Amino acid sequence: MHPPRPPRRPRLLTAFLLAPLLTGCFAATGDAGAAAGGKDAARLRVALAFPPAENLSPYGADATILSRLGVTEGLTALDANGAAVPALASSWRREDDRTWRFTLREAVFQDGTEVTPAAVVTALTRAGRAAPAPAALSGVTLTARAQGATGVRITTTDPDPVLPLRLTSPSLAVLAPKAYGGKGAVDPVGTATGPFTLTAVTGTTSAALDRFDDYWGGRAQASGIDARFIADGTARANALRTGQIDLAEAIPVSQAAALDAGSRRETATTRTTSLLLNTESGTFKDAALRAAARAAVDTGALAEGVYEGHADPGAGIYGPAVTWAGGKRLTPTGRAKAKKPDGAPVTLATYDNRPELPEAAQVLKQQLEKAGFTVQLEVREYSRLESDALAGKFDAFVGARNSLLDTGDPVSLLASDFTCDGGYNLALLCDKDVDRAVERARTVADTSERQDAALAAEAVILATDAVVPLVHQRVVTGVADTVGGVLLDPYERTLVGTGTRR
Structure with a gap:
């Protein structure tokens, strides 16, 4: 009372x-x-x-x-x-x-x-x-x-x-x-x-x-x-099917087909699954090896294989649900030239709260190994992983991030995730060109011009190969x-x- x-x-x-x-x-x-x-x-x-x-x-x-x-x-x-x-x-x-x-x-x-x-x-x-x-x-x-x-x-x-x-x-x-x-x-x-x-x-x-x-x-x-709170996606889907719950978020794509058509709701989201490479230490401190990792990734295989068509191949930090981005996106320039990995060691980490991520990481492991990297995969529950990822204890990290979740402002995501002082900078990227581009975008008030500046900064970030956009997700909600x-x-x-x- x-x-x-x-x-x-x-x-x-x-x-x-x-x-x-x-x-x-x-x-x-x-x-x-x-x-x-x-x-x-x-x-x-x-x-x-x-x-x-x-x-x-x-x-x-x-x-x-x-x-x-x-x-x-x-x-x-x-x-x-x-x-x-x-x-x-x-x-x-x-x-x-x-x-x-x-x-x-x-x-x-x-x-x-x-x-x-x-x-x-x-x-x-x-x-x-x-x-x-x-x-x-x-x-x-x-x-x-x-x-x-x-x-x-x-x-x-x-x-x-x-x-x-x-x-x-x-x-x-x-x-x-x-x-x-x-x-x-x-x-x-x-x-x-x-x-x-x-x-x-x-x-x-x-x-x-x-x-x-x-x-x-x-x-x-x-x-x-x-x-x-049910971290296991299959368990969430089963609880919905058996009438134990009324509403289940983030149904795994592997379980979506097993639900009645009337209980599936697919929503295009601003969430992008990306491969983030540790630019501060380890193998991917070398920009040429980051370029080699990017070149090894087949995003189409992830979208159609792992996500079973419930995702679009990665096009950038902002996906198709960010409707203004598609026609304005710029091509990254000045990327490092890839070199042969020659067995360079990579610790690749992800979390299992989103069940597609471990499968996506396993496919990435195979793609990177085919390119010549030696890869060790580590999967944990997210709450047991985040602090280590932010501390740079992994060479690479597969994560799903909603590009407009924190503020709705495209520039804010770039500032938090890719600048020297960013609070969620999993790639540990600190690049003066990136910081300048993000700062320029921050000062723009006009909506259309701010979007243009954000996409210009996106191109500078992608040129570092600190992040490789993998897929843009559509979320299935069980109702x-x-x-x-x-x-x-x-x-x-x-x-x-x-x-x-x-």
Whole structure:
């Protein structure tokens, strides 16, 4: 039960008008909104592929678990066209090249306290101090100040023309002040603002959520969610087939055909599976050997063989779901000339949360060995692999990365993943030409021109051969025939909303 709170202004009409805004951002299987006066739906049983790796802290990979389950929100959200739309902020304006003013809507946290400018300032300040910093803040320093009863003024050290887009990141969710403890600890249980509130988390196996009846966007149809973290893709598919769950994310392509056609939902996503080569140490410090590795890779064989046609061959860091990229992509120039590997040793690592990745890595192992490398393959669960990958303990890494997940801004991905100071730089790339190209793109405000600058930077990055795009994925979601209103999101930030029901 929520603690008592002071009387608040009527908000029924506001909630009614705004509810479709977020629930309608992405394609849904059935009605997107909750029917006024309709009968409550049962609890949803959901299987997620990735167990919490950081105690459900919003600052890392766990942020998308919270957003996909409808727990957390930020000041803004990302719509289907990749634009920033209102969430906890009802509007905003740019005051000068470094300052934005956001106006908050009337909303409450799940602990019953009001969403105030001071609370938002606390949330953004803590995110800015997190170590490592959220990928959405890679290369960005911001300061938030409360302005009156409903305003928050955010100032960035350098001009940031896409700040509203950056604030859509799940890692910049706004939580109640009591969520923030000492030593950087963050507890999202009962402290967020979304339509569902976490009530219990059982380690890395399950979580329970109840409907949050005071959600500003309208009362959810489902009465709650019982989430299970099932890393094994075959087990997720089997649980759906046998009726143990209602909704399963990331069904393996090997299992997709075994599901009834009516329970498969395939969504083109901005997720690219890539081979990242350690440029700092080991075999692939040599650019000529990176070039040899790139030349050895057959992306068509991966798309048709491993992914069984549920993916497109790698074309770049941004895939076909990023519709503006196809006609603007540039050809990389100035690549190193490949040399013979002569048995050069390679430790190739990947994770098994996405079941296609170990198979893709096995095929890559064979392709690299055919080219003359000596390859050792290591497969772990993601939470047991990430820190070693970031520390450069592998020569090569196969990973699946949603290019617009962190901010929706194409430049932000390049900054976090491929610059010297990037917080998720698995290739450990530090190249002055890359940093200059990314910095140039960062300063561009016009949308079309920013896209052009991002693709120019992409070409510079690809020329280093630090990353080899393998395939652009289409995600298969398993949905029981009794379930409607699932949010099929190309950015993979949402899954369950106010209209999701069974």
